Amino acid sequence: MWLKWGDMMKQESLFEQQSQQNSPLANRVRPQSIDEFVGQGHLLEHGKILREIIDSDQLSSMIFWGPPGVGKTTLAQIIANQTKAHFVNFSAVTSSIKDIRKIMEEAEANREIGEKTIVFVDEIHRFNKAQQDAFLPFVERGSIILIGATTENPSFEINSALLSRCKVFVLKQLTTDDLIQLIKNAIKHPNGFPNLEIKVDDDAIRLIAQFANGDARVALNTLEMAVLNGNSHDHQVDINRDNLNQLVNTKSLRYDKKGEEHYNLISALHKSMRNSDVDAAIYWLSRMLDGGEDPIYIARRLVRFASEDIGLADTRALSLTIDVFQACQLIGMPECDVHLTEAVIYLSLAPKSNSAYRARLDAKSDVKKTGNEPVPLEIRNAPTKLMKELNYGKGYQYAHSTEDKVTSMKTMPPELEGHEYYHPTEQGNEKRFKQRLEYLKDWHVQHDNE
Numbered sequence: 001m002w003l004k005w006g007d008m009m010k011q012e013s014l015f016e017q018q019s020q021q022n023s024p025l026a027n028r029v030r031p032q033s034i035d036e037f038v039g040q041g042h043l044l045e046h047g048k049i050l051r052e053i054i055d056s057d058q059l060s061s062m063i064f065w066g067p068p069g070v071g072k073t074t075l076a077q078i079i080a081n082q083t084k085a086h087f088v089n090f091s092a093v094t095s096s097i098k099d100i101r102k103i104m105e106e107a108e109a110n111r112e113i114g115e116k117t118i119v120f121v122d123e124i125h126r127f128n129k130a131q132q133d134a135f136l137p138f139v140e141r142g143s144i145i146l147i148g149a150t151t152e153n154p155s156f157e158i159n160s161a162l163l164s165r166c167k168v169f170v171l172k173q174l175t176t177d178d179l180i181q182l183i184k185n186a187i188k189h190p191n192g193f194p195n196l197e198i199k200v201d202d203d204a205i206r207l208i209a210q211f212a213n214g215d216a217r218v219a220l221n222t223l224e225m226a227v228l229n230g231n232s233h234d235h236q237v238d239i240n241r242d243n244l245n246q247l248v249n250t251k252s253l254r255y256d257k258k259g260e261e262h263y264n265l266i267s268a269l270h271k272s273m274r275n276s277d278v279d280a281a282i283y284w285l286s287r288m289l290d291g292g293e294d295p296i297y298i299a300r301r302l303v304r305f306a307s308e309d310i311g312l313a314d315t316r317a318l319s320l321t322i323d324v325f326q327a328c329q330l331i332g333m334p335e336c337d338v339h340l341t342e343a344v345i346y347l348s349l350a351p352k353s354n355s356a357y358r359a360r361l362d363a364k365s366d367v368k369k370t371g372n373e374p375v376p377l378e379i380r381n382a383p384t385k386l387m388k389e390l391n392y393g394k395g396y397q398y399a400h401s402t403e404d405k406v407t408s409m410k411t412m413p414p415e416l417e418g419h420e421y422y423h424p425t426e427q428g429n430e431k432r433f434k435q436r437l438e439y440l441k442d443w444h445v446q447h448d449n450e
Contacts, residue, residue: 025224026217029189030074032081038185038216039178040071040171050169057083059118061139061146063154063163066171069215072149075171076120085116085145092126100134107144117144124148125157132159139165173214180209182216183223193227193237200226200239207241211248222247262293266301269344274309278348285344295336299325302343310347311356313428320346351428359421366416373413406440408448 031037034044034054043050053059059079064072080087088103107117119135121127138144139162146166154163174182183205186192208226212219225247230237265288272280288298303325306317324343328336382392397407410417424434 024221025186025192026220028191029186029220031078034078036185037071037074037078038182039174040075042172043169054079054082057085059083059085059145059147061144061166062148063124063158063166063168064147064149064171065154065168066151067173067214068151069212069217069219070171070174071216072171073122076122076147076149079118079147080120083116083118085118086110088117088119090119090121092121092123092131097131097134100131104134104138104143107138108141111141111143118147119144120147120149122149123151125150125152125154129159132162136162136165174212174216175214176206176209179212179214179216179219180205183208183219186220186223195235196227197236198227198239199236201241203241204239204244207244207248261291265291265293266298269298270301270305270309273305273344273348274352276348276352278345281344281348282341285340289333289337289340295328295333295340296325298340299328299343302340302347305347308357309352309354310350311353311430312433313351313353313425313430315429317347317350351430353425353427353430355422355424355430358423362419362421366419366421370413370415373415376410376413378409379411404443406443408444408450 034051037044042048045051064075066072076089080089086107088107090099090103103117103119107119110117124132135144135146136159139146146162148158148166150157154166154168158166187198187200204226208219208222211222226239226244227237229247230239230243232238265284269281269284269288272284285298289295299321303318303321306321310317321343324336324339327339330336377391378393378395378397380387380392382388387393395409397409399405399407412419422437424430424437426434
C-alpha cells in the first residue's frame, strides 16, 4: 500500500522521536546554541574571540583541545547549526584516507561555486600522519575550514604543518559549579526526562558533580542511571545522597600512560620533590599509581632524581631508590606502593643539590665545543714498548706515594686547564665535599710552582 507524503513525514517524525528518546541523556539535552552552553566562559562570553568568530560566521581552521566531556563536539554542532557553510561531520576512528579524499573533492567543487565547507574531525589525534597530510593542501587553498577536536596535546599529535594553519582553542575542565548547572538544566530540559517529575536535593546534585570530575558526559550518564534506578512512584522519581552511593563509590581518574597527562603528572611529582613539598609529592605519586602507571617507571624516575636533585648532599638517596626499584621488581603492585611512598618522602625531605647534574652538563658542553682533546702523555697507559718509546706515561706521579695523596701533575687537557665543573653547595653531606675541594685548591696554589 502506498503512503501519502504527509503520512510518510508523520511516520518519519515518530521515528525521530523514538530515536531521540532511546539516545543517551547527553545527546537528548545537548545545547543547540552558545547561550545554552555551560562552561568555557574564557572563550564564549560576549566579547571573547571564539564567541565573536561563531556569532559572525567568520570561521577559520581551528583545533579544540581539552579533556573529555568539556564540550568540544557540542561546540562543533553549535557551529553547524549557525553557519551558512556546508558542514561535514566525521570521526577519525572510522574514516579512511579514501573517505577524506572524497570529501575533499566535494569541498573543492563547492569552493568553485562559492560555497564554503566546514569539516569537523572528532578525535583528530587518531589520524596518522598520512591521513592528516591529506587535509593540508585543501586547508591551504581554502577549500575547507577544518575544525578538529582532541583530548591530546596538539603539539605532540598533530603534524606541525597542519597545526601551523589552525588556531588552537584550549577548553578547560568543567568546574563543580558548571556541572551543577548542567545537571539542573538537564532535569528541566523537555527532552531530558519527559513524563517524569525528578525530585533531587542539592546535596545529591553536588555529589554527582563532584564524582564527574570535570566531565559533563560522566555527570549526565550518572544522573540518568540515578533516575533509572531511583525510587519511582506515580511518574515521580526521588533521588537523594543515600541512593547515589552505589553509583559514585569509585571516581574515574583521567590518565593516559602514553599521553600528555603521563608527562604532566611525572613532572608534578619531580618538581614537588625538588621543592621539598612532601605532601604534594605523595599526592602526585598516588595519582599516578591509582591511574594505573607502571611502578617500575616511577621507580626509575626516582633513581634519576636521587642523583639529579640530591646528589652528594645525601649519598644515601641513590642507594635507597635502587633498593626501592628492586623491591618494585620483586613484588609489584599493589604491595610496592608503600615502598614508592617511602622513597618519595625521603627524597622530598632530603637536602638538595644539583651540583652533580650541573657538572655533567657543563662538561658535556665543553666536550661538544672542543671535540677530541688528546689525553696528556703523563696519564696515558704504556702497556707496550712502542708506547713507552713515544713517552706514554712519562712523568706520571703516583698520588699514593705522596704524604698528602695529591700531586701537582696536570691531568686536564691543556686547552681546558682552569675549567671547573663541580661547584658544591653547603647542603647536607656536600658541605664536607666543599671543604675538601677548597683544601685541594689551596694545596695546588702552594705546591704547583715548586
